[in-house]
Amino acid sequence: MNAYQPQDHPFPQSLQAVPPDGQLAETFAFTPGALASGAVLGLLGFAIGLGMRGGPKSVEDIYLPLGCAGGAFVFGLWEVTRRMKRTVLVHYGNQIGIYRGGQLTDVGYRSQITIYQLSVLNTVRELFAFGILALFALTGGAVSVVNDPSSGLVYLGVGIGLAGAFLSSIYARIACRHFFVPKGNGSEQVMFTREECNRFGL
Numbered sequence: 551m552n553a554y555q556p557q558d559h560p561f562p563q564s565l566q567a568v569p570p571d572g573q574l575a576e577t578f579a580f581t582p583g584a585l586a587s588g589a590v591l592g593l594l595g596f597a598i599g600l601g602m603r604g605g606p607k608s609v610e611d612i613y614l615p616l617g618c619a620g621g622a623f624v625f626g627l628w629e630v631t632r633r634m635k636r637t638v639l640v641h642y643g644n645q646i647g648i649y650r651g652g653q654l655t656d657v658g659y660r661s662q663i664t665i666y667q668l669s670v671l672n673t674v675r676e677l678f679a680f681g682i683l684a685l686f687a688l689t690g691g692a693v694s695v696v697n698d699p700s701s702g703l704v705y706l707g708v709g710i711g712l713a714g715a716f717l718s719s720i721y722a723r724i725a726c727r728h729f730f731v732p733k734g735n736g737s738e739q740v741m742f743t744r745e746e747c748n749r750f751g752l
Contacts (some may be wrong), residue, residue, distance in 0.1 A: 561647030563654050565638055574639040574750050576740045579722040582629040584714015588707040589622035595703030602700065618707070637731065637740045639663075641750060648731060658732040663752065666728040666739055676719050684712035727752070 562568065596615040606612050640647040641660065648656040687709030695702025722728075726741040729752070742752070 560642045560645070561640055561654055561657060565640075565649045565652045565654075568640050568649075572640055574641070574742060574746055574752075576637040577726060577743050577746075578633060578636070578741075579718035579726075580629070581715045581718040582625040582632075584718060585711040586622050586625035586629060587714065588709070588711025589618045589625065590707070591710060592704045592707030593618035593622060595700050595705075595707060598703065599700030637738065639731065639750075646731075648733070656732050656734065662732050664730045666730055668723060668728060673719070673723055677716060680712050680716035680719060684709050684716050687712055 565573065593615055596618060600606055600611065600615070635651040638649040638652075640649065644660045646658050646660050646663065647654055648658065687705050689709075691702050691705030691707075691709050693702075694705060722741060726743055727747050728739060728741045730737040731740055
């Protein structure tokens with residue numbers, strides 16, 4: 551599925567020159583953002599716990615807080631970066647201009663956009679795992695946060711991250727359709743909302 555690059559294609563180099571109603575923009579679920587939020591809440595819980603104990607007593611006491619801080623940074627950066635570099639398609643007849651980060655990177659044929667069918671079994675397994683774990687973590691956090699704010703916030707952080715992943719999976723599978731689009735000499739998987747797919751006839 552290689553994109554081709556004709557010299558006289560009708561697509562401007564910058565996406566800014568394309569009217570918004572002519573753009574089919576990639577959409578995202580929000581698993582990284584949810585995990586980053588959960589990590590921040592977990593970090594707050596560990597900070598409260600350390601404060602109640604008069605600070606860390608050994609190097610081991612800061613391993614988990616540092617892990618939460620690292621998780622918040624990595625997942626937060628991932629969430630922001632991917633949205634800044636989202637893939638946008640522009641159609642012109644049977645041609646498509648493919649933009650990433652606002653700049654034209656590939657030109658291809660509309661027929662090169664192929665649908666990606668999600669596995670029903672994987673979907674059920676993922677939703678079940680995220681849903682059950684999120685329920686246990688949120689329940690445990692809600693019960694313990696009054697008597698033990700430190701542990702309660704950590705559990706709530708885990709629960710929020712997993713609950714966000716659960717809702718994110720639902721959104722990605724119900725509200726969106728998944729496709730392969732050309733990228734250089736290969737392809738990448740992207741998803742668009744069903745409403746936008748209908749508007750562009752995908």
